[in-house]
Amino acid sequence: MHIAVTGNIGAGKTTLTTMLSKHYGWEAQFEDVDHNPYLEDFYADMSKWSFALQIYFLGSRFRQVKEIRDSGKSVIQDRTIYEDAHIFAENLNDMELLTDRDFANYSSVFHLMKSFVSAPDLLIYLKSDVPNLVKKIYKRGRDYEASISIEYLSKLNQKYESWIAEYSEGKLLVIEVDDLDFVERPEDFGLILQRIETELHGLF
Numbered sequence: 001m002h003i004a005v006t007g008n009i010g011a012g013k014t015t016l017t018t019m020l021s022k023h024y025g026w027e028a029q030f031e032d033v034d035h036n037p038y039l040e041d042f043y044a045d046m047s048k049w050s051f052a053l054q055i056y057f058l059g060s061r062f063r064q065v066k067e068i069r070d071s072g073k074s075v076i077q078d079r080t081i082y083e084d085a086h087i088f089a090e091n092l093n094d095m096e097l098l099t100d101r102d103f104a105n106y107s108s109v110f111h112l113m114k115s116f117v118s119a120p121d122l123l124i125y126l127k128s129d130v131p132n133l134v135k136k137i138y139k140r141g142r143d144y145e146a147s148i149s150i151e152y153l154s155k156l157n158q159k160y161e162s163w164i165a166e167y168s169e170g171k172l173l174v175i176e177v178d179d180l181d182f183v184e185r186p187e188d189f190g191l192i193l194q195r196i197e198t199e200l201h202g203l204f
């Protein structure tokens with residue numbers, strides 16, 4: 001079984017992925033952030049590093065998808081390959097931080113990879129508004145993320161909303177995280193578990 005958690009920067013994906021992995025005994029796959037060779041440079045100069053970062057994330061995410069398929073285990077994945085292309089790369093192109101030529105080159109590699117990728121059995125979208133994302137990014141305190149602008153987060157949120165509205169690759173669960181505190185309130189975490197179990201009925 002393949003479960004994926006999707007959502008904007010700071011929505012709580014890593015936190016929820018960790019909690020669900022412990023609760024259900026699913027293997028967790030996290031994003032390549034701490035050892036990412038481009039992320040810090042990207043935030044310092046997006047236009048210069050956007051193509052290199054996108055190719056890096058695409059490769060890293062494709063490797064994860066392959067591992068999930070080969071392992072035969074139940075895996076929960078923190079962010080999907082779809083978001084790299086449909087949210088981040090597209091947004092960078094819209095913002096003219098990724099040239100049309102580089103975006104076309106990137107997209108052709110992405111579409112080739114996508115033909116080898118199966119959608120997760122369940123996609124859990126953590127929906128959050130920009131002020132709450134800002135608070136959580138600040139709380140997490142990664143120095144290089146201090147330069148993330150409200151404009152950047154808002155554009156990403158718009159992309160998420162459009163992409164989720166059209167998502168039809170598999171089961172989808174939308175969780176409005178701003179109304180919940182699944183970290184401090186066990187009853188809120190319980191609500192999320194209930195909704196997951198309803199969606200995955202028959203697969204457990």
Ligand SMILES: Nc1ncnc2c1ncn2[C@@H]1O[C@H](COP(=O)(O)OP(=O)(O)O)[C@@H](O)[C@H]1O
Nearest residue numbers: 009010011012013014015136139140181182183
């Ligand atoms: N429901 C929540 N309640 C309180 N703090 C949260 C919650 N979800 C996430 N956080 C905190 O917000 C920050 C960002 O969360 P994280 O899981 O890293 O988000 P993401 O992986 O989506 O970027 C972390 O400091 C985390 O502890």
Ligand SMILES: Nc1ncnc2c1ncn2[C@H]1C[C@H](O)[C@@H](COP(=O)(O)O)O1
Nearest residue numbers: 008009010031033054057084088089145
């Ligand atoms: N494809 C991506 N392009 C640009 N930035 C990305 C991409 N994937 C992840 N990121 C960034 C956003 C955050 O700064 C870190 C970690 O993501 P998070 O949503 O906090 O788990 O990587």
